[in-house]
Amino acid sequence: MKAVTVSTTDNALMAQVxxxxxPKLAVLFERHHRALFRYFVSLNRDRELSEDLVQDVFxxxxxxxxxxDPAKAFTAWMYGIARRASLDRARDRRAEVIGIEAITERxxxxxxxxxxxxxxxAKMQNLGLLERALSLLPADKREILALSRFQEMKxxxxxxVLECEVGAVKVRVYRAxxxxxxxxxxxxxxxxx
Amino acid sequence: MTCEEIESRMAxxxxxxxxxxxxxxxxxxxxxCETCRAEEQRxxxxxxxxxxxxxxxxGPGVRARFYETLEAYRDGAAxxxxxxxxxxxxxxWVWQMAAGVALALTGVAAGYSFHASQAANAEVxxxxxxxxxxxxxxxxxxxxxxxxxxxxxxxxxTYRVEPSDTEVLAALLTAVNHDPNVNVRLAAVDALxxxxxxxxxxxxxxxxxxxxTAPIVQVALIDLLVDLKxxxxxxxxxxxxxxxxxxxxxxxxxxxxxxxxx
Numbered sequence: 153m154k155a156v157t158v159s160t161t162d163n164a165l166m167a168q169v170x171x172x173x174x175p176k177l178a179v180l181f182e183r184h185h186r187a188l189f190r191y192f193v194s195l196n197r198d199r200e201l202s203e204d205l206v207q208d209v210f211x212x213x214x215x216x217x218x219x220x221d222p223a224k225a226f227t228a229w230m231y232g233i234a235r236r237a238s239l240d241r242a243r244d245r246r247a248e249v250i251g252i253e254a255i256t257e258r259x260x261x262x263x264x265x266x267x268x269x270x271x272x273x274a275k276m277q278n279l280g281l282l283e284r285a286l287s288l289l290p291a292d293k294r295e296i297l298a299l300s301r302f303q304e305m306k307x308x309x310x311x312x313v314l315e316c317e318v319g320a321v322k323v324r325v326y327r328a329x330x331x332x333x334x335x336x337x338x339x340x341x342x343x344x345x
Numbered sequence: 346m347t348c349e350e351i352e353s354r355m356a357x358x359x360x361x362x363x364x365x366x367x368x369x370x371x372x373x374x375x376x377x378c379e380t381c382r383a384e385e386q387r388x389x390x391x392x393x394x395x396x397x398x399x400x401x402x403x404g405p406g407v408r409a410r411f412y413e414t415l416e417a418y419r420d421g422a423a424x425x426x427x428x429x430x431x432x433x434x435x436x437x438w439v440w441q442m443a444a445g446v447a448l449a450l451t452g453v454a455a456g457y458s459f460h461a462s463q464a465a466n467a468e469v470x471x472x473x474x475x476x477x478x479x480x481x482x483x484x485x486x487x488x489x490x491x492x493x494x495x496x497x498x499x500x501x502x503t504y505r506v507e508p509s510d511t512e513v514l515a516a517l518l519t520a521v522n523h524d525p526n527v528n529v530r531l532a533a534v535d536a537l538x539x540x541x542x543x544x545x546x547x548x549x550x551x552x553x554x555x556x557x558t559a560p561i562v563q564v565a566l567i568d569l570l571v572d573l574k575x576x577x578x579x580x581x582x583x584x585x586x587x588x589x590x591x592x593x594x595x596x597x598x599x600x601x602x603x604x605x606x607x
Contacts, residue, residue: 174419181411189403203407207494210411211528214418215535240527240561282394300356301395307357325356329388336391 162226170217180226181210187303188234194298195238197287208237228309231299235313281343285336293328300325346374351381359392410494417501481506481513488516493526500532508539518549521566522556534565541573551578554585560592567595571602579606 160168162183168176185206192202212233213220220229286294299310300321307325311318346354351374357363358371375382484506487499500520506513517540520533540546550569557563563585570578585591586599 174415177415178412181408181415185407185411186400186403189407190400193401199401199404203403204493206403206407207410207414208528211414211418211497211532214415215528215531279394279398282391283398286395286398297395300360301392302400304360307362319353322356323353326352326388329356329392330384333388333391 163222166213166217166220166226166229167222169213170220170222174214174217177210177214180213184227184230185210188230190302191231191234191295191298192238194286194294194302195291196242201241205234205237205241208241209234212237225306225309225312227303227305228312231303231305231309231313278340281339282332282336285332285339288335288339289328289332293324293331296321296324297328297332346370348374348378348381351385355385355388359389414494414497417498481510484513485516488520493524493529496520496524496526496529497532500529500536503536504539508542514540514546514549518553521553521562527559527561530559530562531565534562534569537569538572541569547573547575547577551575551581554578554581560595563592563595564598567598567602571605574606576606579603582606 160179162180165176165180169180188206188209189202192205193199196202196205209230213230216233220226286297289297296310296314299305299313300307305313307318307321310321314321351371354363354367354371358368363371375385484499484502487495487502490496490499500517503513503517514537517533517536521530521537524530524533537546537550541550550566550573554563554566554570557566567582567585570582582599582603586596586603588596591599
């Protein structure tokens, strides 16, 4: 008996959606909607807005399904759409920006211990502080970390999403981590004082 | 490898996407350069910790809304199969996506009139008493909902009413002009297609082009007019093509449409 399998690649599935097999989009939704949600939360720190944006992305994938090129990476295409959906929504909302204070208040204070040189490695484990540092990072740096670290996208695909050179992506990832580290230790110092 | 080169290679080193030779070159440099080694230790540790951050989970409503939208879209696509469009449609979609990309950066969001919404609400209330058509009522009431996904459902319901239903047609035209959500406006443009057999509807679609300010919706309307082979639109398209205050992508699309309609 032939085994039934659903392990088709993203590209093949989207090509089928593009050819009119709309229900196949459900498989792509199940695979990617959480990652997309995380990407949007990384960008805007707003759960409700991010849930709406996830809907926007899948709606646009349906609407523009015929524009999909199976020769190119599906994730790059999807995050390209995600990025534009986010820009459009920001424009619709007249670029409403959530203040840093609002974010940090909502997240609460992370647990703290007195800092010391030998405890530095242990402090790095403080994920609450790291999350707070991430929320204070400029949006473009948060975005590139979300794509490279949370989504684990290839640098070539990130370059396609951000419409820049691959070399520039690599340098920007490194600089984003360095900026994050500076904020992280500034927060740590602030807590110690 | 120099300290400067480290900056361009470190991201790949952390994500383990370097070949053996380059990885060894980095490790050799780190073994001899204390500054780079210290920085790599700090930043590398942070990089690893990033993967340990808990991922936020979307609420259960996201899945329900997706399947509803998919279902609605299938209904719409099935309705469209009954009214097949011309063969170059696929190219139109491709262009529209490309235009969407360009326009997203320069577009202007359409305004939303609360007065229009309130007036429409009153009309719908009146309609409830007068009209017994269930599908029409569902479509019209959904189109008035606060939530954009509900209004999208409303648009999909319009495929189930008779294309001669002028109340639903009016609601769709209002949605194209006034809905604050660009996806609803786009879906409403698509949903106008089955209604477009009459001269009145076609004239209304031409009028919509005048009132629309969102480039992505303007392009969708232009495509609809070309799809309908609407030669009466030429004058309006010429206006769009020559209006310097209109987005350049829309103007080019209008010019393209004029050539197609000749």
